[in-house]
Amino acid sequence: MIYRETGQFKTTYASDQQLFPILQDRIFVIAFLVFAFGAVPFIATDYLFRAILTPFLILSLAAIGLNILVGYCGQLSLGTGGFMAVGAYAAYNLAIRLPSLNLLVVFVLAGLCSTVVGALFGIPSLRIKGFYLAVTTLAAQFFLDWAFARVGWFTNYSSSGSVSAPPLLFFGHVIEGPVEKYLFVLSIVCVLALVAKNLTRGAIGRSWMAMRDMDVAAEVIGIRPLYAKLTAFAVSSFFVGIAGALWAFIYLGAWEPLAFDVNRSFELLFMIIIGGLGSIVGSFLGAAFIVILPLALNQFPTALGIPISTATISEIELMVFGALIVFFLIAEPRGLARLWAIGKEKLRLWPFPH
Amino acid sequence: MSASRRNLAAFFALLAVGAVMPMLAGQARFPQWLEIVLGGLMSGVLYSLVALGLVLIFKASGVFNFAQGAMVLFAALSLVRMMEKMPFAVALALTLAIMVALAWLVERLVLRPLVNQDGIVLFMATLGVAYFLDGFGQIVWGNDVYTLDVGMPKEPKIILEKMFEGGILVNTEDLIAALIAAILVAALALFFQKTSTGRALRAVADDHQAAQSVGIPLNRIWVIVWSVAGLVALVAGVVWGSKLGVQFSLQQVALKALPVVILGGFTSIPGAIVGGLLIGLGEKLSEVYLGPSFGGGIENWFAYVLALVFLLFRPEGLFGERHIDRV
Numbered sequence: 001m002i003y004r005e006t007g008q009f010k011t012t013y014a015s016d017q018q019l020f021p022i023l024q025d026r027i028f029v030i031a032f033l034v035f036a037f038g039a040v041p042f043i044a045t046d047y048l049f050r051a052i053l054t055p056f057l058i059l060s061l062a063a064i065g066l067n068i069l070v071g072y073c074g075q076l077s078l079g080t081g082g083f084m085a086v087g088a089y090a091a092y093n094l095a096i097r098l099p100s101l102n103l104l105v106v107f108v109l110a111g112l113c114s115t116v117v118g119a120l121f122g123i124p125s126l127r128i129k130g131f132y133l134a135v136t137t138l139a140a141q142f143f144l145d146w147a148f149a150r151v152g153w154f155t156n157y158s159s160s161g162s163v164s165a166p167p168l169l170f171f172g173h174v175i176e177g178p179v180e181k182y183l184f185v186l187s188i189v190c191v192l193a194l195v196a197k198n199l200t201r202g203a204i205g206r207s208w209m210a211m212r213d214m215d216v217a218a219e220v221i222g223i224r225p226l227y228a229k230l231t232a233f234a235v236s237s238f239f240v241g242i243a244g245a246l247w248a249f250i251y252l253g254a255w256e257p258l259a260f261d262v263n264r265s266f267e268l269l270f271m272i273i274i275g276g277l278g279s280i281v282g283s284f285l286g287a288a289f290i291v292i293l294p295l296a297l298n299q300f301p302t303a304l305g306i307p308i309s310t311a312t313i314s315e316i317e318l319m320v321f322g323a324l325i326v327f328f329l330i331a332e333p334r335g336l337a338r339l340w341a342i343g344k345e346k347l348r349l350w351p352f353p354h
Numbered sequence: 355m356s357a358s359r360r361n362l363a364a365f366f367a368l369l370a371v372g373a374v375m376p377m378l379a380g381q382a383r384f385p386q387w388l389e390i391v392l393g394g395l396m397s398g399v400l401y402s403l404v405a406l407g408l409v410l411i412f413k414a415s416g417v418f419n420f421a422q423g424a425m426v427l428f429a430a431l432s433l434v435r436m437m438e439k440m441p442f443a444v445a446l447a448l449t450l451a452i453m454v455a456l457a458w459l460v461e462r463l464v465l466r467p468l469v470n471q472d473g474i475v476l477f478m479a480t481l482g483v484a485y486f487l488d489g490f491g492q493i494v495w496g497n498d499v500y501t502l503d504v505g506m507p508k509e510p511k512i513i514l515e516k517m518f519e520g521g522i523l524v525n526t527e528d529l530i531a532a533l534i535a536a537i538l539v540a541a542l543a544l545f546f547q548k549t550s551t552g553r554a555l556r557a558v559a560d561d562h563q564a565a566q567s568v569g570i571p572l573n574r575i576w577v578i579v580w581s582v583a584g585l586v587a588l589v590a591g592v593v594w595g596s597k598l599g600v601q602f603s604l605q606q607v608a609l610k611a612l613p614v615v616i617l618g619g620f621t622s623i624p625g626a627i628v629g630g631l632l633i634g635l636g637e638k639l640s641e642v643y644l645g646p647s648f649g650g651g652i653e654n655w656f657a658y659v660l661a662l663v664f665l666l667f668r669p670e671g672l673f674g675e676r677h678i679d680r681v
């Protein structure tokens with residue numbers, strides 16, 4: 001009833017191809033953005049910004065990047081943490097060595113560095129497929145971990161191996177405080193999510209999906225595997241690299257290579273499985289789920305008044321994580337995004353059964 | 355000789371040159387070099403033990419079982435905690451029972467509902483199982499570092515004293531571990547070749563549908579395979595646990611087994627053994643001779659890069675089945 005398309009006619013190709021063809025969707029998205037930009041900064045607490053909103057947005061961006069590679073192009077990657085690290089350390093080195101550079105330029109260049117490294121490690125995908133490829137992406141992860149821990153130049157010869165981000169200078173203004181950081185991240189994530197959505201709707205996204213569904217058939221109908229796979233690796237690494245730079249500069253502030261280890265890669269993989277493979281909305285939903293779950297699990301026993309040690313909580317967290325992943329795969333292999341789509345479909349018909 | 359054969363030969367020639375190089379270059383004396391080679395081969399055997407479990411499950415059910423490392427940790431933890439209360443033999447039997455129960459549960463709760471799903475979905479499900487087992491094992495059995503003492507001699511031994519001056523230092527523990535691994539592989543080979551269950555397992559590995567159509571119960575086969583993998587995990591857990599102590603980092607051993615399986619090929623038991631030996635050897639030699647010029651710590655990624663380079667020559671691994679794509 002509420003969500004009804006009756007009377008919305010599409011009279012031009014442009015209106016048929018637009019991002020949100022249904023009026024209610026457009027209203028919802030605009031209202032949501034207005035709320036996120038206009039209302040949230042006034043009503044949310046510092047804790048909410050620091051512990052939930054900012055990490056959620058940054059990890060969503062990384063999840064979008066990984067989803068492009070795994071969900072859209074079908075190339076299983078376990079090296080996301082390494083590519084995030086490339087973005088983070090590239091941004092650090094650019095900011096340290098060229099202090100006059102605008103922060104946005106730093107982030108874009110960091111993303112480009114990550115793109116180059118990602119495309120480089122994507123080259124084996126032309127010959128190696130499936131699980132063999134997944135394991136070789138671990139090579140990228142471990143090699144990059146080692147490089148950032150051992151090669152002094154990357155960390156500017158910091159003796160402890162940990163580095164801290166310089167002040168976030170943005171057009172002569174230093175970004176400080178949780179609200180400003182939140183707005184900065186939100187703007188970047190919105191723009192990049194729009195880019196990702198349109199890329200996956202376009203010719204290049206279709207060639208990725210053809211590669212995923214059956215690479216030999218895709219090659220037969222004229223899609224170049226070299227081009228399709230390497231662009232997927234490159235675009236994916238660009239997103240992941242920027243997410244890594246944001247994670248390091250905005251969320252962590254000071255970090256060491258351990259912040260981007262193989263567990264980060266798995267965490268991102270879980271986000272896109274639970275959120276839904278091959279879906280931009282799913283990346284957001286999955287990231288929200290994985291960010292909020294540990295916090296909720298932490299609060300739960302304290303709220304009930306049961307004293308549990310932090311070690312036990314982290315172990316319960318592992319168990320719940322594992323069980324939830326298996327549960328999601330069995331109940332809905334296409335993730336939260338599928339549930340979202342089903343919900344929308346139900347809303348279209350409600351209150352009528354057909 | 356086909357082009358891929360030639361590439362393969364070139365790869366091995368390079369590897370051999372790389373392995374012998376330090377000695378020829380006068381960096382090392384022969385006994386010292388031999389010592390390193392032996393050490394590498396023996397740690398390779400240990401990698402093979404974990405890789406074997408992975409290969410068994412992949413062969414029979416097409417599942418890339420990421421939980422193998424977690425199973426190793428879980429088995430070792432169960433054994434070490436139960437040994438505090440009962441004799442070794444009883445604890446071993448009980449742990450084995452637990453691993454069989456675990457196999458049954460995994461088949462019932464994870465594999466059966468996911469039948470006919472993509473390989474990637476099944477792989478991620480085993481990731482979930484791995485997380486669950488890590489948490490569960492530590493809650494039930496505790497999260498300290500436990501020493502597992504099954505009576506393996508720890509002192510190193512000096513052999514071939516007559517041939518070389520000073521002899522060669524060999525770790526007895528590694529020697530016994532290699533022996534255990536050899537016995538295990540022989541037993542598995544017998545089981546697969548000579549028993550009717552083993553034959554059924556091979557039939558399932560060959561073709562699920564054909565096996566089912568001649569009356570082989572798939573579900574039971576999966577339970578058996580996961581149980582065997584559990585047994586292999588237990589053996590690996592005992593060997594690794596008594597070497598490094600039973601602790602959380604033990605499950606990292608599984609990450610070391612991954613390059614081994616891709617080097618050897620996912621579907622080949624001999625591949626797991628040979629791959630393990632190659633990786634162990636390459637890792638040790640590179641650590642000793644290449645490590646200093648890289649700044650050390652390269653053993654974390656060297657095995658992966660070695661496997662990656664190898665896959666570029668032969669994408670299905672050393673003994674893996676050649677993959678033919680049809681549209």
